Amino acid sequence: MIAALPLCLGLLEFAHALNVREASMATASLPLIHFSDTNQSVEAEATAQMASWMGSDAAKTQLLETVCNQEPPVCSYHRTSAKTQPRRSCSRRSHDAVIVVLVPPTPMTWRGGSTMITLESMRRIQDNNRAEVRLFHDEADKLSQADIQTMLAAVSPRKACAVKIRFAQFPSGFVGHQLHPKGLPDALYKLWGWNYLHMIRFNFVDLMDPNIGMLAGFKYWMRMDSDCEWAGPIPDQFQRFDIDVNLGYLHNVANADHGTIIEGLNEFTKQFARSHGVDLDRVPAVSGSSIVRGYYNNLELGRIAMFQSPLALEYTREVVANQGIYKHRWGDALLRRIVVEVTGMKTEQVQHSVLVNYRHGWGGTVVWPRET
Numbered sequence: 001m002i003a004a005l006p007l008c009l010g011l012l013e014f015a016h017a018l019n020v021r022e023a024s025m026a027t028a029s030l031p032l033i034h035f036s037d038t039n040q041s042v043e044a045e046a047t048a049q050m051a052s053w054m055g056s057d058a059a060k061t062q063l064l065e066t067v068c069n070q071e072p073p074v075c076s077y078h079r080t081s082a083k084t085q086p087r088r089s090c091s092r093r094s095h096d097a098v099i100v101v102l103v104p105p106t107p108m109t110w111r112g113g114s115t116m117i118t119l120e121s122m123r124r125i126q127d128n129n130r131a132e133v134r135l136f137h138d139e140a141d142k143l144s145q146a147d148i149q150t151m152l153a154a155v156s157p158r159k160a161c162a163v164k165i166r167f168a169q170f171p172s173g174f175v176g177h178q179l180h181p182k183g184l185p186d187a188l189y190k191l192w193g194w195n196y197l198h199m200i201r202f203n204f205v206d207l208m209d210p211n212i213g214m215l216a217g218f219k220y221w222m223r224m225d226s227d228c229e230w231a232g233p234i235p236d237q238f239q240r241f242d243i244d245v246n247l248g249y250l251h252n253v254a255n256a257d258h259g260t261i262i263e264g265l266n267e268f269t270k271q272f273a274r275s276h277g278v279d280l281d282r283v284p285a286v287s288g289s290s291i292v293r294g295y296y297n298n299l300e301l302g303r304i305a306m307f308q309s310p311l312a313l314e315y316t317r318e319v320v321a322n323q324g325i326y327k328h329r330w331g332d333a334l335l336r337r338i339v340v341e342v343t344g345m346k347t348e349q350v351q352h353s354v355l356v357n358y359r360h361g362w363g364g365t366v367v368w369p370r371e372t
Helices: 005-017 044-052 114-124 145-154 194-204 239-243 265-275 310-322 324-328 332-342
Strands: 062-068 074-078 087-091 097-102 131-138 160-166 184-186 190-192 220-224 228-230 247-251 254-258 291-295 299-303 346-349 358-360
Touching (some): 097 114, 097 194, 114 131, 114 145, 114 228, 131 145, 145 160, 190 194, 194 324, 194 332, 239 247, 254 332, 265 291, 265 310, 265 324, 265 332, 291 332, 310 324, 310 332
Parallel strands (some): 097 220, 131 160
Antiparallel strands (some): 074 087, 184 190, 220 299, 228 358, 254 291
16 A cells, blocks of 8 residues: 555645635625536525535635637538438537546646646546546636646647636634644644645535535536546546446545544544434444544545535535634545445445556656555
8 A cells, every 4th residue: 555645745735836825805605506417416495505504605715717628519420311412510519527627826837747747648538528627726826828728728629627716715713824824733744734725625625515516517527636647548437427326436545544634533423423313334434543534535536416415515514614624634535435434325446447547646656556
């Protein structure tokens, strides 16, 4: 099993590269996104209620502007009779899956241009371009139009959109960043930059929040970090969800955290399970006394509707209210696994043939071993 430390260091470098910026103005509440059946399994009224519990909009990622590339149409030829010339008809491709990438402040140069390597390697995903790419970038990074167009072109002919967001938001009533402007002090890891914690919130909370609507219109999502690469052909993993309608999550290799960064998470989750009638035997993530188990989620795939079920959103809401992400650095890798287990979601590991072609890291390559 590969050690977790290099991956943590890689994420810390990403967080350090982002300049910590707290919004100085309150933003207006976004209208509720009403989902179609493509990615929402509960009634609209229940969805609206759950979304309203997720916390103040001022403490969330805000969507500001979206710029997309020009995807070539899908064309075919047909004859009306044996004697006529074939007619050409074209249509726009529909996309039921999305690949999510959180873009670093300087994507052209960060880690020697690793973000461009990430994007270019998406051409090796053999899904017939069914998945659209969403590149989320912070407004404070002020990416140039040239950089945006370069990133969009890197994944062509796959459809891609660059989404400008307001990223650095703290939860209502939280004052830790005022006491410690550089980051959250930690006895073991010394310091967690605030943007590292914003990234956790982005991936665990905001991405799935139906009130924000980052994944609106899609059935499935894949996360890819901006310093990873597909080194070989990758079969369409979204098809596994098509085949098995009960499958909710394709997970990476298992991991675990301990010490200060899981402070309170074990008992918090057990209390939530008890109060919601969840059998703790189905939540092995918190079965240990000194660790919490997760899955590496720099690569992950899931069925969006299952992560927006009432129970999944309720657990997420309570995590937000507890502020454990910002007070202790509860990680999204652990929280994601907990949601999967608390809701009883069916999960399987990403195929080994896929993992061996996945590279992630900061200068080296990572080849995941087969789990036993």
